[in-house]
Amino acid sequence: MKHKIGYNRLGRKASHRKALHRNMVTSLFRYERIRTTKAKAGEVRRTAEKMITRAKTDSVHNRRMIARSIGDKAVLAKLFTEIAPRNRNRNGGYTRVLKLGNRLNDASEMVILELVALAENEDSGAQKKKSKKAGATETKGSAEGEQEEQSDVAE
Numbered sequence: 407m408k409h410k411i412g413y414n415r416l417g418r419k420a421s422h423r424k425a426l427h428r429n430m431v432t433s434l435f436r437y438e439r440i441r442t443t444k445a446k447a448g449e450v451r452r453t454a455e456k457m458i459t460r461a462k463t464d465s466v467h468n469r470r471m472i473a474r475s476i477g478d479k480a481v482l483a484k485l486f487t488e489i490a491p492r493n494r495n496r497n498g499g500y501t502r503v504l505k506l507g508n509r510l511n512d513a514s515e516m517v518i519l520e521l522v523a524l525a526e527n528e529d530s531g532a533q534k535k536k537s538k539k540a541g542a543t544e545t546k547g548s549a550e551g552e553q554e555e556q557s558d559v560a561e
Contacts, residue, residue, distance in 0.1 A: 414449050427453050428475050434501075435481050435489060439520040441506070447519040451501050454519075458500045461490035492523040 430450045476482045506516040
């Protein structure tokens with residue numbers, strides 16, 4: 407029975423698993439999107455979400471607690487100055503998992519793990535571009551309609 411199994415060991419020893427978590431979380435915060443297996447993404451997601459929640463309140467204690475796992479000072483600064491403030495109004499759910507399908511080699515399920523605030527900013531940018539294009543076509547259509555009306559009145 408699978409009672410009281412709190413996390414996925416990922417087939418690794420404790421030291422290897424901790425190193426894997428640290429490296430993947432650092433990469434997630436650096437690039438804001440990583441491609442990995444579904445099992446690893448699920449575990450890294452838990453770690454990353456806890457770190458973002460802690461980073462929302464910028465204090466020396468919180469910086470030191472997160473610095474235990476993130477060795478890169480630039481990534482640590484990015485977490486506290488860019489990523490956490492973007493998620494200030496959010497109560498969790500800072501990451502998103504997008505399924506890609508199975509890997510050809512061993513048929514393990516591959517996913518993209520990304521930060522949600524990044525995706526929302528890209529989506530809003532795409533919507534602005536669409537609205538600008540739609541507005542441009544509407545003005546062209548209305549200008550052509552006015553010209554046709556003027557020509558009808560002239561006749």
